[in-house]
Amino acid sequence: MLRSSTIRGPGGRMQMGREEGGGSSPPSEEDRLAALRRYAVLDTPSEQVFDDLAGLAVRLCGTPIALISFVDEQRQWSKSRVGFEAVETPRQFSFCDRAIRQSDIFVVNDASRDERFAASPLVTGPPGIRFYAAAPLVAPAGEALGTLCIMDRVPRELTPSQAHSLRVLARQVVTQLELRRRSLELAERERLLRTIFDSEPECVKLLDSDGSVRMMNRAGLKMIEADSLEQIAGQRLYPLIAPEQRAAFVALTDRIFHGETGSLEFRITGLKGATRWLETRAAPLRDEAGEVRALLGITREITERKKADAALRESENNFRMLFEQATEGIFVTDPEGRFVDVNPAACTLTGYTREEIAAMTVADLVLPEEVPRVASAIAELSAGHVITGEWRARRKDGCIYIVEVSAKRLADGRLRAFARDITERTQLQAQLLQAQKMESLGRLAGGIAHDFNNLLTVINGTADFAIADLPDAAALRDDLEQIRLAGERAASLTRQLLAMSRQQILKPEVLDLTAVVRRMEGMLRRLIPEHIDLAFSLSDPLGSVNADPSQIEQVVLNLAVNAQDAMPDGGTLTIETRDVDLGVGSAAHPNLAPGRYVLLSVRDTGMGMDEGTRKQIFEPFFTTKEPGKGTGLGLPTVYGIVKQSGGGIWVSSEPGKGSTFTIHLPRVDGVPREAPSAHPAVPVPGTETILLVEDEPALRALTKRILHSAGYQVLEAANGLDALRLAEQHRGTVHLMITDVVMPGMNGRELAERLSRFAPRMRVLFTSGYTDDSILRLGVLDDASRFLNKPYTPSELRRRVRDLLDAPKP
Known part of the structure; x- marks a missing residue:
């Protein structure tokens, strides 16, 4: 056990x-x-x-110095000091470091004679400590935290009375430390509780029995627009509550103080005038004896909910009004398809009264052959899918009509459908599809005319030269005259083709898509301007499909024209065919059943489309072309043909990255019938010193011969770049340039503009076999005297050249 004793230590000191x-x-x-x-x-x-307490120690013990000190890892730190300057001293020199190891009073009578302290700076220097006595400050759990010590600068003894005083005062220091610790802990708990109280996002309040405010957190103060708790403490909230709701609030308060719980929704006007709807949940707050001492209320703002409720009621009223006044038929059924409600437009659509429809099902309104589709649609709706579709239905008077339906499942499980009669629209669609076909045929006719015009220029021009070289009585002269006459008639015929389109009856048959595209290659090369490269990647052999050849040709033409329009500055158009097999759950083509298909794709390197445009491209009448340049029916026509052929079509495109249209048609067994091969494609055109620019060799040779025969010196070039190099290398004057308008790489208009920089007085004659609309986009029809349409005769060319050369200088 531990016991206190008096020990005579080194230097005559007394140690307890x-x-x-x-x-x-x-x-x-x-x-x-x-x-x-x-x-x-x-x-x-x-x-x-x-x-x-430190001052009392000095008075009771008669010393000049007293400290209340604590010892940590490195130092002795003084909370209170009497007669001592330093707040802290290093622990290694500290008397208290020794004292805290004792269970009772630690005394050093003369430190200068104590080997443990004699060398301490506190002894050898200021303050020159000689006498030291200390009582340890022992916490309730036995830890010595520090000391209450007294010191003197002269040696002395500690009397028993002084030792007793030190012990009593040390216990008082510890008592005060405990009180201080508990006070700090209580303050921290109160701070934490207040933080939690104030951080609660909803209003938390305590009310007394008369309804006055005892406590309220920040959220509550903000809710009633109070700047501080003092502003409302002790005051009732009743004046803030809407007059018609005050009695209910008072009643709630009474119930709470009778031990009940409750809630209430009410409207208040804040101290600064703002109106809010609140919902409060209240309960009694009891003391230890179980007595109700306050009302604890948690309140949240429900203004937005009230507004939403009002908006919902208004929306329901508006919906009912729209329901009754809608021009489309609205049908509401149970999950089995029995009618629950319909609007007046639905009665008009079907010819039945509301009461008659209430006794029917959806299957009663459609034709018998549509019933399986209706049953499937109801199953899809019940599974949560949104459906749209077209059904053939019969009115009460027996009239058959086509109805377009868009339906979904409501939150309560009922099914709602919007329906409208599209019989007339369906009839118009057939006419619109025909109009689109006419548009494509018109483009085709223009391309054919262009190619024919090149051919006819060569044929008629060569015939003219041959006739001119023969004597009048030559036997071949009549034959050549017939050739020239036929050429003139052919030129007239091409002009008629530009204005002609005809309706045709189309029938599906077993087709080889590669063969179809190859037959169209000549047409496509005539249709697509030469500044666009046309490429083919066609599989051979290829599986067969069952489709209308004319429709498939229209699909290819429409997609090719669409690709051409997407590349006004040129590019590459690629048409591809190949066999593909789609497995179960193909992510890229979720709407196609697994199986064998033939792929047809048309890819361009044009301007591409953004997502908004891509989503609408198959919608009728949607077009990105300027007014008058398209009907918006080309791609919808493609979509309809593909769907009717049992296939699917997808488009992938990004702005600036071109577009790819991919079609899948089911493969079938069977052998396609033989089809005639397409006519070979023929390229396009080209007179002092004349620069002749024409990319078609035969036409270039004929034109050169015509000009030579008239005495002109001719410089000939096959394209714009060759023409630029030739003009730069020529030492003399180039008086006139004859150039084709549409050529690969550089068109005639661009070539003329670049040559005018170093030959500004050079005249230019443009030629083309395209239609006016084709060349109008290149801006060469501003001056009709500078344009010569193909086919032309040698005399027409000579005359136009002469007219230009003889015209007044600009």
Whole structure:
């Protein structure tokens, strides 16, 4: 056990200390430091209660110095000091470091004679300590936190009375430390509770029995527009509540103070005038004896909910009004398809009264052959899918009509459908599809005319030269005249083709798509301007499909024209065919059944489309072309043909990256019938010193011959770049340039503009076999005197050249 005793130590000092005698071990240094941290006393400002105890120690013990000190890992720090300057001293020189190891008073009578302290700076220098006595400050759990010590600059003895005073005062210091710790802990708990209280996003309040406010958090103060709790503490909230709801609030308060719980929705006007709807949930707050001492209320703002409720009621009213006044038929059924409600337009659509329809099902309104599709649609709707479709139905008077339906499942499980009669629209669609076909045929006719015009220029021009070289009585002269006459008639015929389109009856048959595209190659090369490269990637052999050849040709033509329009500055148009097999659950083509298909794709390197445009391209009348340049029916026509052929069509496109249209048609067994091969494609055109630019060799040779025969010097070039090099290398004057308008790489208009920079007085004659609309886009019809349409005769060319050369200089 531990016991106190008086020991005469070195230097004649008296030490009252502890001796080991058994019992439990003292707390470890780690535990002692942890306890010291819990009291949170280090490095805090001085406090009067501790200063008073230090002063009392000086008076009772008659010493000039007294300290209340605490010892941490490195130092002795003084909370209160009397007669001592330093706030802290290193632990290694500290008397208190020794004192905290004792169970009772630790005394050093003369430190200068004590080998443990004689060399300490506190002894050898200021303040020159000689006498030291201290009582340890022992926490309730036994940890020695520090000391209450007295010191003197002269040696002396500690009397028993003084030792007793030190012990009593040390216990008072510990008591004050405990009170201080508990006060700090209580303040921290209160701070945490207040933080939680104020951080609650909903209003939390305590009300007294008369309805006055005892406490309210920040959210509540904000809710009633109070700047502080003091502004409303002790005041009733009743004046803020809407007059018609005050009685209900008072009744709720009474019920709470009678031990009940409750809730209430009410409207308040805040202290600054803002109106809010609130919902409060209240319960009694009881003391330890179970008595109700306050009303605890949690309140949240429900203004937006009230607005939403009002908006919902208004929406329901508006919906009912729209339901009754809608021009489309609206049908509401149960999950089995029995009618629950219909609007007046639905009665008009079907010819039945509302009462008659209420006794019917959806299957009663459609034709018998449509019933399986209707049953399938109801199943899809019940599974949560949104459906759209077209059904053939019969009115009460027996009239058959086509109805377009868009339906979905409502939140309560019922099914709602919007329906409209599209019989007339369906009839118009057939006419519109025909109009689109006419548009494509018109483009085809233009391309054919262009190619024919090149051919006819060569044929007629060569015939003219041959006739001119023969004597009048030559036997071949009549034959050549017939050739020239036929050529003139052919030129007239091409002009008629530009204005002609005819309706045709089309029938599906077994087709080889590669063969179809190859037959169209000549047409396509005539249709697509030469500044666009036309490429083919066609599989051979290829599986067969069952489709109308004319429709498939229209699909290819429409997609090719669409690709051409997407590349006004040129590019590459690629048409591909190949066999594909689609497996179960193909992510790229979810709407196609697994199986064998033939793929047809048309890819361009044009301007591409954004997502908004891509979503609408198959909608009728949607077009990105300027007014008058398209009907918006080309791609919808393609979509309809593909769907009617049992296939699918997809488009992938990004702005600036071109577009690819991919079609899948089911493969079938069977052998396609033989088809005639397409006519070979023929290229396009080209007179002092004349620069002749024409990319078609035969036409270039004929034109050169015509000009030579008239005495002109001719420089000939096959394209724009060759013409530029030739003009730059020529030493003399180029008086006139004859150029084709549409050529690969550089068109005639661009060539003329570039040559005018170093030959500004050079005249230009443009020629083309395209229609006016084709060349109008290149801006060469501003001056009709500078344009010569193909086919032309040698005399027409000579005359136009002469007219241009003889015209007044600009």
